[in-house]
Amino acid sequence: MSSDIRFTDFKSDKQPTWCPGCGDFGTMNGMMKALAETGNDPDNTFVVAGIGCSGKIGTYMHSYALHGVHGRALPVGTGVKMARPDIEVMVAGGDGDGYSIGAGHFVHAVRRNVDMTYVVMDNRIYGLTKGQASPTSREDFETSTSPDGPKQPPVNPHALALASGATFIAQSFSSDALRHQEIIQKAVEHDGFGFVNVYSPCVTFNDVDTYDYFRDSLVDLKETDHDPSDREDAKDVILNSDQEYQGVIYQDEDSVPYHEQHGVDEDMSVIPDGAPEGATDLVREFY
Amino acid sequence: MAADFNWAVGGEAGDGIDSTGKIFAQALSRAGRHVFTSKDFASRIRGGYTAYKVRTSVDKVQSVVDRLDVLIALTPRTIEENLDELHEGSVIIYDGERTTMQDVEIPGEMTGIDVPLKRLAEEAGGAIMRNVVALGAACEVAAFPIENLDSALEKRFKDKGQKLVDNNKEAARAGRSYVAEEFDHEFDYDLETTDADYVLLNGDEAIGMGAIAAGCRFYAGYPITPATDVMTYLTGRIERYGGHVVQAEDELSAINMALGAARGGARSMTATSGPGIDLMTETFGLIATSETPLVICNVMRSGPSTGMPTKQEQGDLNGMLYGGHGEIPRFVLAPTTIDECFWKTVEAFNLAEKYQLPVYLTADLSMAVTEQTFSPETFDMDEVEVDRGFVVDEADIDDHMSDSGGFQPHEITDDGISPRAFPGTADGAHMSTGLEHDEQGRRTEDTEMRVEQVDKRNRKVETARDREDWSPRELGDSDAETLVITWGSNEGALGEAVDLLDDEGIDVRVLSVPYIFPRPDLTDDVQSADDVIVVECNEQGQFADLVEHDVLARVDRINKYNGVRFKADELADDIKAALAEGAEA
Numbered sequence: 001m002s003s004d005i006r007f008t009d010f011k012s013d014k015q016p017t018w019c020p021g022c023g024d025f026g027t028m029n030g031m032m033k034a035l036a037e038t039g040n041d042p043d044n045t046f047v048v049a050g051i052g053c054s055g056k057i058g059t060y061m062h063s064y065a066l067h068g069v070h071g072r073a074l075p076v077g078t079g080v081k082m083a084r085p086d087i088e089v090m091v092a093g094g095d096g097d098g099y100s101i102g103a104g105h106f107v108h109a110v111r112r113n114v115d116m117t118y119v120v121m122d123n124r125i126y127g128l129t130k131g132q133a134s135p136t137s138r139e140d141f142e143t144s145t146s147p148d149g150p151k152q153p154p155v156n157p158h159a160l161a162l163a164s165g166a167t168f169i170a171q172s173f174s175s176d177a178l179r180h181q182e183i184i185q186k187a188v189e190h191d192g193f194g195f196v197n198v199y200s201p202c203v204t205f206n207d208v209d210t211y212d213y214f215r216d217s218l219v220d221l222k223e224t225d226h227d228p229s230d231r232e233d234a235k236d237v238i239l240n241s242d243q244e245y246q247g248v249i250y251q252d253e254d255s256v257p258y259h260e261q262h263g264v265d266e267d268m269s270v271i272p273d274g275a276p277e278g279a280t281d282l283v284r285e286f287y
Numbered sequence: 288m289a290a291d292f293n294w295a296v297g298g299e300a301g302d303g304i305d306s307t308g309k310i311f312a313q314a315l316s317r318a319g320r321h322v323f324t325s326k327d328f329a330s331r332i333r334g335g336y337t338a339y340k341v342r343t344s345v346d347k348v349q350s351v352v353d354r355l356d357v358l359i360a361l362t363p364r365t366i367e368e369n370l371d372e373l374h375e376g377s378v379i380i381y382d383g384e385r386t387t388m389q390d391v392e393i394p395g396e397m398t399g400i401d402v403p404l405k406r407l408a409e410e411a412g413g414a415i416m417r418n419v420v421a422l423g424a425a426c427e428v429a430a431f432p433i434e435n436l437d438s439a440l441e442k443r444f445k446d447k448g449q450k451l452v453d454n455n456k457e458a459a460r461a462g463r464s465y466v467a468e469e470f471d472h473e474f475d476y477d478l479e480t481t482d483a484d485y486v487l488l489n490g491d492e493a494i495g496m497g498a499i500a501a502g503c504r505f506y507a508g509y510p511i512t513p514a515t516d517v518m519t520y521l522t523g524r525i526e527r528y529g530g531h532v533v534q535a536e537d538e539l540s541a542i543n544m545a546l547g548a549a550r551g552g553a554r555s556m557t558a559t560s561g562p563g564i565d566l567m568t569e570t571f572g573l574i575a576t577s578e579t580p581l582v583i584c585n586v587m588r589s590g591p592s593t594g595m596p597t598k599q600e601q602g603d604l605n606g607m608l609y610g611g612h613g614e615i616p617r618f619v620l621a622p623t624t625i626d627e628c629f630w631k632t633v634e635a636f637n638l639a640e641k642y643q644l645p646v647y648l649t650a651d652l653s654m655a656v657t658e659q660t661f662s663p664e665t666f667d668m669d670e671v672e673v674d675r676g677f678v679v680d681e682a683d684i685d686d687h688m689s690d691s692g693g694f695q696p697h698e699i700t701d702d703g704i705s706p707r708a709f710p711g712t713a714d715g716a717h718m719s720t721g722l723e724h725d726e727q728g729r730r731t732e733d734t735e736m737r738v739e740q741v742d743k744r745n746r747k748v749e750t751a752r753d754r755e756d757w758s759p760r761e762l763g764d765s766d767a768e769t770l771v772i773t774w775g776s777n778e779g780a781l782g783e784a785v786d787l788l789d790d791e792g793i794d795v796r797v798l799s800v801p802y803i804f805p806r807p808d809l810t811d812d813v814q815s816a817d818d819v820i821v822v823e824c825n826e827q828g829q830f831a832d833l834v835e836h837d838v839l840a841r842v843d844r845i846n847k848y849n850g851v852r853f854k855a856d857e858l859a860d861d862i863k864a865a866l867a868e869g870a871e872a
Contacts, residue, residue: 083548283496
């Protein structure tokens, strides 16, 4: 593994089929840069992707990867990391993949605090199926399947994460390239489950949550007196802020990742060519 | 066969029936007697009726029978539930001082042994040992040396301190002495002991032990009767061999975690029962398409839906063979005995890795919760072989690169088997996906590559058919004109049934089939027999359908799977071509 890895080494030879201007380009670039900056290379990195526009990311990146079934990316990432603590695991998905069909897994992945990074490319719309409401769509957002808006409050993923015991919660914006990369990098470096919700605008089907909207409304927590190590502060931002924000919202500096809690530190791919040493003890237990 | 002895303890859930029965079974096993146990239980934590039954002989026993010789009845219902199995010589041990048992009537010619179980237990140190007093009483009735019970009590209670062990031994002796002193009665039973060494385990435990032996390092599961014991067994044990168990939030997660670990290069498995299989089926196609080796254990129970969750059935065969959308190559293994649960688990891991596909390993409730004795050599760990199939490392990965320099995990090969590179292997980075893909794993909808990949995946199955041994096990009289075919856990009962039929002069040949797919071709066996009977624990005869299917006349087939619909002119040509071939043949 060479030390002169550049972020372009994480690019595959497949050209993305995302719409020109899609937020996912910027999201992916930041992920690749963060991986390169943290000393990883494609051969020791495993990217797990779900289904949807976001799910295509595994195809456009170059690394070990699995493009799985809809909503189950986090369990796959969990399995990879447990079997291979030596491998850097990054899981990517969309708002539908993570907060709708996969919402149950999200809560439990947060609780487990497995040492991996979870990037949600949140465009507040179902793009690949041509524009239906997503779990983060606004209550009055009109779509083909919700002509008068979904009339349900959007999921607050950060609140869900905080309530589930998250040790790292962040928010970034795909178009603010430097900040986005910096935030993803912090998530990668975090000892535990690094969760980043990324505003990744859909230029084709979402005319509300646009680049302009986020540019005009985003407050960077770095420029406020927000203290990310303070859970109460984080709670206040997540539950009471009526503004869009970016930055690290919460980080538990004392986070103990799953593999340390449970002593899961072996490379499980290495096994003997017969029964493991001491296997006969198992038979004796049945006397 | 030497005389067998059938014993049971029954009461309400929460009465400690299971552990009482297990102690007695263990005592018999340690005394060099063969044991076969079964459980009557319900899906509830307290109340109802539950029983633990033990059949024992100095010869091998591998089935339950409809006869009960000694019954410890903690409730009146225990007697009612077993009236069909009790006979004139049966002995019923009960506590006439227990409120609910005061008015109990011992039926017909049976012998009632009224022992103040609770009072004697209290005198020995605590009412909780009431069942152990009953075990002591049972030892006296069955002329079974109580020292064997001591050994089982030590195993059961040693972690809780010597005092408790001693109290229990005293309680057992109180029960024995009470019967000896109060009942001037000769019982007909005499449980002789032997010097044989046996281990006692159930099917779930055999599967768990097989997994560790085979090098399984990762298990993810969600608790469900009757598969939970696999997970319970592995928890606390697999860690000693460098592995880990995760209790997932649901079966969807469990199978995807197992899939992730397998992509990481670990031998990985999950276990569940029918309702969990339904959820896991979502990921089944992905496992097969991404060519990931995975062992999925299905311990069947009575369905559909929640069905009868604590009862026996072999109803999931079609679900395992055909479940999931699209066409999914898979193997289905069905061990027919408890010891085979161990060996077939080892085999399942080897097959999964050699052919890079999902392998169903199916047991059923009867086998999962039944304990049986075996000589320890049955599970000779030196005989376990691990074959990881076609795995490439940094030295030989260059031979499997595309022209553009990408590793080809789905390389088109003659036998259909492609190279695998574990994460961390230099230059091995690649994508695995549920999308149709090219040799490098990149998405494609190219009609030719689609067909090549489908054919390649199916070719693995044909390769396996040729290279592996899929034979059934033969029992009974090989020259008999009646052929009985079965699969799964029925073999034990069928084996003894053949002996009973033999006593009546009826010859039967039995084929017990542990492979559902690929499976042995039984055409010649079926056609050469006068009568063919397929025995299985379900209503529709799912395996019988397969047997009939296999011996049917062949039809010509026209198939298309490149992603394009049939076109009229093309179809006319195809039919003409098929007819021409038929004419030549």
